[in-house]
Amino acid sequence: MNYQGPAKKLLESLNISLGDILNVKKPDISYTGMLLERTKDADNTHIVLKMDSGYNVGVEISGAEIEVLEKGNKPKIEMDPLDIKRDPEKMDISIISTGGTVASMVDYKTGAVHPAFTADDLLRANPELLEQANIRGKAIFNILSENMKPEYWIKAANSIADEINDGADGVVVAHGTDTMHYTAAALSFMIETPVPIVITGSQRSSDRPSSDAFLNLINSVSAARSDIAEVIVCMYATSDDKSSYLHRGTKVRKMHTSRRETFRSINTNPLASMENGVMKILDKDKEYNLRNSSELKLHDNIEPNVAFVKICPGINADIIDYHLDKGVKGILLEGTGLGHCPDNMLPAIERANESNVPVVMTSQCLYGRVNMNIYSTGRKILNSGVIPGGDMLPETAFVKLMWALGQEDNLEEVRKIMTTNISGEMEEKSSMDYFLV
Numbered sequence: 001m002n003y004q005g006p007a008k009k010l011l012e013s014l015n016i017s018l019g020d021i022l023n024v025k026k027p028d029i030s031y032t033g034m035l036l037e038r039t040k041d042a043d044n045t046h047i048v049l050k051m052d053s054g055y056n057v058g059v060e061i062s063g064a065e066i067e068v069l070e071k072g073n074k075p076k077i078e079m080d081p082l083d084i085k086r087d088p089e090k091m092d093i094s095i096i097s098t099g100g101t102v103a104s105m106v107d108y109k110t111g112a113v114h115p116a117f118t119a120d121d122l123l124r125a126n127p128e129l130l131e132q133a134n135i136r137g138k139a140i141f142n143i144l145s146e147n148m149k150p151e152y153w154i155k156a157a158n159s160i161a162d163e164i165n166d167g168a169d170g171v172v173v174a175h176g177t178d179t180m181h182y183t184a185a186a187l188s189f190m191i192e193t194p195v196p197i198v199i200t201g202s203q204r205s206s207d208r209p210s211s212d213a214f215l216n217l218i219n220s221v222s223a224a225r226s227d228i229a230e231v232i233v234c235m236y237a238t239s240d241d242k243s244s245y246l247h248r249g250t251k252v253r254k255m256h257t258s259r260r261e262t263f264r265s266i267n268t269n270p271l272a273s274m275e276n277g278v279m280k281i282l283d284k285d286k287e288y289n290l291r292n293s294s295e296l297k298l299h300d301n302i303e304p305n306v307a308f309v310k311i312c313p314g315i316n317a318d319i320i321d322y323h324l325d326k327g328v329k330g331i332l333l334e335g336t337g338l339g340h341c342p343d344n345m346l347p348a349i350e351r352a353n354e355s356n357v358p359v360v361m362t363s364q365c366l367y368g369r370v371n372m373n374i375y376s377t378g379r380k381i382l383n384s385g386v387i388p389g390g391d392m393l394p395e396t397a398f399v400k401l402m403w404a405l406g407q408e409d410n411l412e413e414v415r416k417i418m419t420t421n422i423s424g425e426m427e428e429k430s431s432m433d434y435f436l437v
Contacts, residue, residue: 145176
């Protein structure tokens with residue numbers, strides 16, 4: 001067991017093992033549940049129980065009375081190979097796992113949660129997927145999404161391309177939610193696809209009754225069978241456990257730390273909603289790429305040496321000089337309001353421009369677009385060589401700048417790419433209708 005210190009001593013003194021059913025009493029509480037493992041870096045004064053409700057609870061052992069109600073076995077999943085025949089009448093959908101909460105499976109008899117690495121794992125956890133398609137899958141990473149790197153985007157793009165070349169009619173990518181919108185933007189620029197590429201995740205673990213893993217995954221497989229041949233993000237639409245939104249990969253952002261409907265389209269509507277396997281297009285005037293309307297192409301060169309600088313009161317221009325001295329290839333500014341930064345930063349920005357280092361301006365407001373022609377500050381910034389980012393999200397512009405520098409190293413060519421709509425990342429005009437929807 002990973003239990004340490006006082007918790008380990010207490011469990012050993014009572015001959016308690018993982019999987020035992022315990023009743024833990026303290027003066028004001030009483031919990032009954034199965035003893036689960038702890039993470040190696042957890043403190044040494046709590047034990048963890050899996051309750052009948054499906055939730056886990058950590059109980060501080062000080063002053064606790066513990067009774068063993070039933071001896072059990074260490075939680076594990078017994079997995080026999082699945083014998084599933086391909087149905088020629090159904091589409092072939094590949095599921096690629098990079099990690100995250102959605103790429104896990106739970107044994108409801110024991111409460112154990114395990115990573116789901118293969119198609120067999122996913123189908124054991126979600127057998128309903130077979131009603132929609134022939135499923136095949138593989139894991140290319142098993143990481144928390146905060147550990148995602150640009151070189152992993154390249155590997156993911158190539159893995160997706162391999163699946164499409166091998167006949168996949170659509171690809172679902174299981175991903176942690178924290179940096180999902182960065183990966184969605186990267187894949188949007190790197191892959192021209194003839195089939196849907198759907199990125200999905202889960203805010204809540206599959207062992208929780210309120211988990212969004214199943215709905216997001218099954219709606220993602222439905223979306224992978226659709227005619228939207230783009231990189232899209234499929235996540236909860238509302239909190240009612242019924243539907244998911246399909247967001248364009250370059251226009252979506254995680255907007256809440258814990259709500260299941262955390263992903264929202266910014267400065268635009270979601271492309272569609274998905275409920276009970278039925279897709280509804282939400283904006284019939286919005287164009288999107290249709291299935292088989294283009295050939296598969298990879299543009300997977302990335303320049304990762306790009307700085308992301310957030311403008312704030314009192315910021316020192318030395319931060320720009322620091323990055324230039326370190327050899328940075330591009331700088332993304334998340335400016336204030338319409339795309340502003342303090343006057344004291346202008347000489348450093350001019351230095352970047354003279355050094356052939358593109359500086360792109362976005363807004364920390366998220367909604368609306370930058371416009372540096374209204375105030376004198378903005379005009380000075382434009383004259384210093386800054387590239388306006390339109391209504392691109394800062395994260396999308398950051399990824400696009402990496403990608404643009406992977407395609408071209410000439411400043412004017414990079415400027416042309418950054419001001420051209422490549423994958424739906426820039427709207428021609430902004431509408432107040434989209435604010436906080």
